Amino acid sequence: MGGSGGRLGFGGSDTNIKVGISSQNAQASQIEIEINEFLELLLKEYNDRDTEAIQKHLAEIAKALEKDIDTIDGILFGGSVSKSTFIEGLSDVDAFAVINGDISRCSPSEIKKQFFDLLKNRFPNKY
Numbered sequence: 635m636g637g638s639g640g641r642l643g644f645g646g647s648d649t650n651i652k653v654g655i656s657s658q659n660a661q662a663s664q665i666e667i668e669i670n671e672f673l674e675l676l677l678k679e680y681n682d683r684d685t686e687a688i689q690k691h692l693a694e695i696a697k698a699l700e701k702d703i704d705t706i707d708g709i710l711f712g713g714s715v716s717k718s719t720f721i722e723g724l725s726d727v728d729a730f731a732v733i734n735g736d737i738s739r740c741s742p743s744e745i746k747k748q749f750f751d752l753l754k755n756r757f758p759n760k761y
Contacts, residue, residue, distance in 0.1 A: 677719040688715070692727070698756040699749060705735030 696709035713728030714720040720727075737745065 674717065674719055677721065688720075695729075695753060695757075698753060699731065702752050703748070705733050705737055707732040707734040 692709075692711055692715070699709060700706045708731075710730045710732065711727065712730065714725045715727050719725075731749070740748075
């Protein structure tokens with residue numbers, strides 16, 4: 635009788651294509667995660683370094699800055715150091731100083747110089 639043949643419009647080829655693409659994207663994301671985890675594991679094995687000593691040095695740096703600059707609440711380390719993917723001679727150390735106080739009278743360059751001078755005096759044989 636001229637009806638639609640009982641189809642409700644669900645499960646058509648467009649929907650199947652979208653489901654297939656979504657499934658492929660999920661698989662690709664999972665593969666990327668697994669590759670990243672594998673590379674991180676390889677980097678940890680490759681880096682034959684004393685992570686405890688590095689953490690100790692970073693703690694000494696934070697302690698020196700926090701002791702002599704009263705507006706510093708703490709130093710946070712990130713990047714490859716925090717993820718244990720640091721490569722000796724290639725990676726840098728990402729640090730973020732948490733400052734609690736009015737430093738509006740100082741430019742970023744002045745603050746950076748103050749940090750550098752303080753660390754240079756505290757660790758003279760490193761510069």
